[in-house]
Amino acid sequence: MNTEDDNRIPQIAQHQESPRQPEDVPYSDQESQASTKDKESTSDELNQAAHKLEEIKRSMFERRVKKFDRVLQSKVVDLDQLRSLAWSGVPPHQAGYRCKTWKLLLDYLPNDQEILAETLSRKREEYTDMVEHYFGGISYDNQQDLFKKREMSPYEVKSIKQIRIDVYRTQPEVKLFSTQPIQIMMIRILFTWTMRHPASGYVQGINDLAAPLILVYLTEFLQNVNQDNIYEIAEKDIEEIIPDQLVKIEADVFWCLSKLIDDVQDNYTDMQPGVHKIINKMKKLIEQADPEVLKYLDSLDINFMDFAYRWVSCYLTREFDIYQIVRLWDTYLSEEDGFSQFHCYVVSALFLQFSKNLKEMSFQDALLYLQNLPTQSWQDDDLNILMAKSFEMKELYHNNNRLYQ
């Protein structure tokens, strides 16, 4: 972390302590206070401080876990409370927390436990009926036979071709996405979604949105897998999940993906007006925050569409590693209009975080830099800071009508 970031933390912490997140003082605040004190300390005191910090972190974590427990297990889940808790990240170690949180925040699960089971089984049945119609049944073992059971229109053939090509190269760093059952699952989800959304049809990048949902919903059933090591989930782990459970995961992912895209449908319709709108607003935000860099990019003739397009339309799934994507989406789902509005503040804050490096770059270097941001190695703390900065921007600019014109 550089000094400039250190200086900003207390400011950010103020925002995090605002009524919206009353219980979530970020760890980094504790760290920065500790680190200023440590500068004059001996190494013994340093060790003690580190130890103490660990303890604080652990106890804060335990407290958060307890709160999640309480909220998620109450008869009627308080969604506001859940949002304010999940905003700074759902604890990853308790399998099922994130899964349930996402489903609740996407309004797929009802918050009333009494009608939950019934709603869920109805939705899952509805999905299997659709799959029966398009595929003549569900199985997870033969990819080639997937579409053999009926005649298809040219539009369907074209869609399938495109979906297949993209499914095979979704999240290529994460092994589980190259296993047969998951690829079959993904092809079916995307195709069914495509057939039900003729206004947009399948658009490259929608596969990237399905991946985090699949991962999160799958890990609920992978109790034996170390959640710190999801990169290593392999075919044999997936095989342990019985087909009945896979069908449930598949149905849940389908409905949640549909819910998620419903809010941002115009990112994927003809000419993609949604993406253009976000990028235009992003430019206006940057103009307020750092007009110099905007002028500089203009002078280089660099167009925002050439680098921000992917950030916006793939919801940063290409910029971050899968852990950070999932963490980022905790916040998106906790915000009221996370994917349609807050995302704009996040991509703007992300740009501003790196913009100081751009000011002396050539056209070529600047564009290459922006198309390959050094964000793949980010840790939780980096992302927490970005979230705080985005929140800060939202507070500053959200009611500024000029930005919406």
Next chain:
Amino acid sequence: MVDNSSSNYQHLFKIVLVGDAGVGKTHLLHRYVKGKLPTNKPSTIGVEFATKNVELRNNQGVVKAQIWDTAGQERYKAITSAHYRRAVGALVVYDVTKEDTFRNAQRWMEEMRASAEPECVICLVGNQVDRVEINPVLRQVEYETAKRFADANNMKFEETSALTNKAVTDVFDNLLHYIYEVKLAQEGANGIDQLEAESKKYKKLTEFTSPDEERKKSGCC
């Protein structure tokens, strides 16, 4: 060996890579620019950018190739086609094992011709030829068919494999030479001067030269 990061070049050529999704555009680009295949590459969304400095034959100077890789899906046409403008070269790529990608090559070519510079040099590229070398049954587009199509439409033609690195460097390097020759033939010496002037203007606009470098330059030559 030409220094790739160097701003020391005499010509700047903008090239675009187009063709259906999954034919291997990004792989060809990586192979050419980085000398290896990309590891774990997801689909291209919008456009991606790369450059390479190449020395032209017969001491004609160094050209900086500014190469734009594009998303293959039709839905992205609105964004990608903005880059056809000012392009002086294009690779229209298809997959030799997929007939429909070859049929669509005609559409890609027509779109290039409609919006690129009038003298834009287009090369038709049949990629993934390694697969038919192992198993000839997989071939769906005959070499002769593609060659005839290319000749009839004033395109260069080559079959490549990004996987085995077959003809990849040739395709790009030749394209750059053709572009240079076309400029030379069409516009004569004046044209090239003009081109260079424009390149320099553009270079000035796009390159930042530190005072140190400036001093170095005047010092050594």
